[in-house]
Every structure is written in C-alpha cells, then in structure tokens.
Amino acid sequence: MSQSVTVFAPSPALRVLVEPATGGEVEIHLHPGGQGVWVARMAARLGADVRLCVPLGGEAGTATAALLAAEGISTRPVSTGSATAVVVLDHRGFEDEQDAEKGERVAESTATLSRHEIDDLFTATITSALDSAVLVLTGPEHEEVLPADVFRRLAADARGQGTAVVADLSGEALRQALEGGVDLLKVAHDELPGQGEADADDVGELLERARRLQGAGARTVLVTRAAQPPLVLTPDGAHRLEVPSFTAVQFRGAGDSMSGAVAARLARGDDVLDAVRTAAAAGAVNVTRQGYGTGHAEAVEAVARRVRVHRLD
Numbered sequence: 001m002s003q004s005v006t007v008f009a010p011s012p013a014l015r016v017l018v019e020p021a022t023g024g025e026v027e028i029h030l031h032p033g034g035q036g037v038w039v040a041r042m043a044a045r046l047g048a049d050v051r052l053c054v055p056l057g058g059e060a061g062t063a064t065a066a067l068l069a070a071e072g073i074s075t076r077p078v079s080t081g082s083a084t085a086v087v088v089l090d091h092r093g094f095e096d097e098q099d100a101e102k103g104e105r106v107a108e109s110t111a112t113l114s115r116h117e118i119d120d121l122f123t124a125t126i127t128s129a130l131d132s133a134v135l136v137l138t139g140p141e142h143e144e145v146l147p148a149d150v151f152r153r154l155a156a157d158a159r160g161q162g163t164a165v166v167a168d169l170s171g172e173a174l175r176q177a178l179e180g181g182v183d184l185l186k187v188a189h190d191e192l193p194g195q196g197e198a199d200a201d202d203v204g205e206l207l208e209r210a211r212r213l214q215g216a217g218a219r220t221v222l223v224t225r226a227a228q229p230p231l232v233l234t235p236d237g238a239h240r241l242e243v244p245s246f247t248a249v250q251f252r253g254a255g256d257s258m259s260g261a262v263a264a265r266l267a268r269g270d271d272v273l274d275a276v277r278t279a280a281a282a283g284a285v286n287v288t289r290q291g292y293g294t295g296h297a298e299a300v301e302a303v304a305r306r307v308r309v310h311r312l313d
Contacts, residue, residue, distance in 0.1 A: 003048070003049065003133050003267045003268055003269070004048065004049035004050070004051060004128075004131065004132040004133060004267065005040075005043045005048045005049065005050050005051070005132060005133065005134045005135075005136060005263045005264060005267050006050075006051045006053060006076075006125060006128040006129045006132040006134070006135045006136070006163075007036050007039055007040040007043070007050060007051070007052050007053065007135075007136045007138065007260075007263075008036065008053050008121075008125045008135065008136065008137050008138060008154060009034060009035070009036020009037060009039075009040065009052055009053060009054045009138055010036070010054075010055065010113070010121065010138075010139075010140045010145050010146055010150075011034050011035065011036070011085065011111070011139070011140045011141035011142075011145055012032065012033070012034040012036065012037055012054050012055070012056065012064055012084055012085070013032075013033045013034045013064075013084065013085040013086065013087050013141070014030065014031075014032065014033070014060040014061075014063055014064045014067075014084055014085070014086045014087070015029075015030070015031045015032070015033040015086075015087050015089065016028065016029070016030055016086065016087070016088045016089070017029040017030075017031065017089050017091065018088075018089065018090040018091060018092060018106075019091050019092070020091065020092045020093075026092065030063065030067060031067065031291075032064045032067045032068050032071070033087070033292065034085075034138075034141065035138040035139060035141075035168065035256055036052065036054065036136075036138040037052065037054075037068070037073075037293070038253055038256035038257070038260070038292040038293030039136055039138055039168065039256045039257075039259045039260040039263070039293065040052045040073055040136075040260060040293075041071065041073065041260065041292075041293035041294065042256065042257040042259075042260030042261050042264070042282055042286075042293045042294070042295065043136075043260035043261070043263050043264040043267075044071070044072060044073050044260075045260075045293075045294070045295060045296065045297055045300075046260070046261055046264040046265070046278070046282070046297050046300065047264065047268075047297060048263065048264035048267055048268075049074075050073055050074060051074050051075075051076055051128045051132065052068065052073055052074065052075045052076065053075075053076045053078070053121060053124045053125040053128055054068075054075055054076070054077055054078070055077070055078045055079075055080045055084070055111070055113055055117060055121055056075075056077045056078070056079065056080065056084050057079060057080030057081060057082055057083050057084055057111070058080075058082070058083025058084060059083065060083050060084040060085070060086045060109075061077075061079075061080070061083060061084040064084050065077060076124045076125070076127075076128050077124075078117060078120045078121045078124055080111070080113065080114075080117050081114065081117070082111050082112065083109065083111065084111055085108070085109050085110050085111040085141065086107070086108070086109045087105070087107075087108050088105070088106040088107040088108070089104070089105060089106065090104040090106050091104075110141070110142060111145070112142075112144055112145055112146075113145055113146050118146050118147070118150065121146075122150060122153070122154065125154060126154060126157050126158065129154070129157075129158040129161075129163045130158075130161050130163065132163055132267070133163065133164060133266070133267035134163065134164045134165075134166055134263045134266050134267045135154065135155075135158045135163050135164070135165050135166070136165075136166045136167075136168065136259060136260070136263045137151055137154060137155065137165065137166070137167045137168070137169060137173075137177055137182075138168050138169070138256075138259070139168070139169045139170065139171075139173045140173070143171070143172065148171075148172040148173045148175070148176045149176055150176075151167075151169065151173045151174075151176040151177040151180065152176040152177060152179045152180040153180065154177075154180065155167070155177045155178075155179075155180025155181055155182055156179075156180035156181060157180075159180065159181045159183070164183040164184075164266055164267075165177075165180075165181065165182050165183050165184075166182070166183065166184045166185075166186070166259060166262060166263045166266065167182045167184070167185050167186070167218075168185075168186045168187075168255065168256065168259040169185075169187075170187065170188075170191040171191075174187070174191075174193070175193070175216075177217075178213065178216040178217035178218055179216075179217060180217070181217050182217055182218045182219065183218075183219050183220065183266075184218070184219065184220045184221075184222060184262060184266070184272065184275075185213060185218040185220070185221050185222065186222045186224065186255065186258055186259045186262065186279075187213070187221065187222070187223060187224070188223075188224050188225075188226075188255060189206055189223055189224065189225045189226070189228075192206065192209040192210070192213070192223065193209065193212070193213070194209045194212075200225040200226055200228050201228065203231065203240075203312070206223055206225070206231055207231065207233060207238050207312070210223055210231070210233040210238075211233065214233060214235075219234075219235060220232065220233065220234045220235070220272050220276075221233045222258070222262065222276055222279065224254070224255050224258065224283070226251075229241050229242055229243055230243070230258075230276070230280055230283075231312075232272075232273070232276050232309075234272055234273070237311060237312070237313050238311075238312040238313045239273065239309050239310060239311055239312060240309075240310045240312055241276065241277065241280045241307055241308070241309055241310075242307065242308040242309075242310060243280045243281070243283075243284050243303075243307050244281075244284060244303055244306045244307070245284070246284060246285075246287065246288045247288065248287040248288070249287065249288055249289060249290055250287065250289075250290060251287055252292060253286050253291070253292030253293055253294075254283035254284075254286045254287050255283065256292060256293050257279075257282040257283050257285070257286040257292075257293050257294075257295060258279040258280065258282055258283040259279070260282070260293060261275075261278050261279040261281070261282035261283075261300065262275045262276055262278070262279035264278075265278045265279070273309055276309075277304050277307040277309060278300065278301075278304045278307075280304075280307050281300045281301070281302075281303035281304035281306075281307055282295060282300045284303055285299050285300050285303055
C-alpha cells in the first residue's frame, strides 16, 4: 500500500476574487476551490502524494485543471457535460476581513452530475483509493449534486480493501458514510447529529453525540468547536487538544485544513493522536492566512510541537 491520499471532491469551483489594492486599484485572483480542493491542498502541503478525484467541465473546468496542476496537485478528472461551478466575489468595500465569504457575491453558477458522470467519478475514486493509504470523503455543495448513497458505497468498498477512510461530511452524506464505515470523522460541533444545535462549551453533550457517531460507524471522531479547543474521541477514550492561539485573519477553511493534515499524517503511518495534533496545528495556521487550506509545512510542524493532548476520561 502506498502512502498516497485520494480525495473525493464532487463539487469543485473556480473562484474569481476581486480585491482592493493600493492607490484605488484592484487585484483579481483566480483560485481552484471547493471543500475537496482545500483538503487536498493542505495534504499536499504536508508532503502527501495527493490524487484529487474531481469532475471538471467547460471553460471553468479547463481553468480549474490548469490551476490545480500549477499547485502541483495531481488530479483524476472526470469530464462532465455541464461546466464546473464558478463563484465571483467582490471584496471591495468589505470591512469584515475575518469572513471572506461575506463579500458581495457578484455571480455564482452551480453544477450537477449525470448518472453516467457519477458512475465515472465513483470508478475513478475507488480505483485510486485501492492504491492509496487513505481516502478522504468531502461533501457536495448541494444535495442535488449526487445521491448520498455514493458515500456509503465508497466508504464500504475502500475499507473493505484495506484503505483507511477519513470523512469530512454532514447531513445525509454523513449518515450514509457511517453505514459504510469511517476510520476518522471530522465534524464541526454545530453539525453533530442530535436534538437541536449543540453548544460548543458543553463538552459532555458533544462527547455523548460523538459516542453515538462511534456507535454508528466512526472509529475516531474529531470535533471542532470554532475558537474552542477541538475534542477527539478514539476507541481508547476522550481527549481535548490544547492548541496555540494566533490572531485570526479569517476563520474559514480551518476545518478543511485539519482534514487534509490528518489524512496526510495517517497515510504516513502516524498514530491517530499524533495525526490529530498535526491537524489541530494546520487549522491554527490556516486562520492566520487569507487562503483556504494553505500554510507552510514548516509552520504547521512548529505549531504541532506545541499542541498538547489532555485525557478527559
């Protein structure tokens, strides 16, 4: 088994960002985006051999493929009849620097997959996963993109052939993946299944919901809590991660960085607690930067050495 990481990314997007520059000028940036891309980016930054299984179509798909190649991210593309989604964001005059998604959304297109395209994406993903140490399942931008049952089949088939599965999902996609079986689930506290939204400060309730997820099919559950320290529930017990705090530039993308980092470290052979320590560090570094899923490996490793794991039970 290789040390590579396969990332299932059903909803890529070409992101066009209009930013203010000095002297009243503007800067226009083009970035490949979407949850799967951000996860893959961090895994690649940490040295993993990443294979991004992604549907691409139209001019936006051509541009996205070129930008991914420029970043050094290897793709397993599936050609689609519809164009890859595009998001155009105008940040001029926007003062809240800590949420880049709240700029004016000038234009946005969506993309769905046909039955044949879903089949091709499944085949590309499972073929890559069979020769990978870890498969990461990331979710669709909209439920209509593909049936949630795809996540169950991917999880079950990959694990059945010895590939570890990391999932960063919510809703029905999460439920289906759990039926297939997940080695590590990363989930935000406000997306934990249960009655109502869980309070980030209620550690007992969060751990109880995480234990239910273990019972449903997740071996380890990593719970992010916004600015609060993450929690991790392994088969051996519950832990809290003490993570260095930095001044945040923006908060989005930290969770995706964590998923990419934990996958990279599990693929390398690290034990689960060492892997989540690096994941927590990657999330902490990401909030100091404007880009999603970014952060230099040297910085992540430096912060990871300062992350402490505290046993809770």
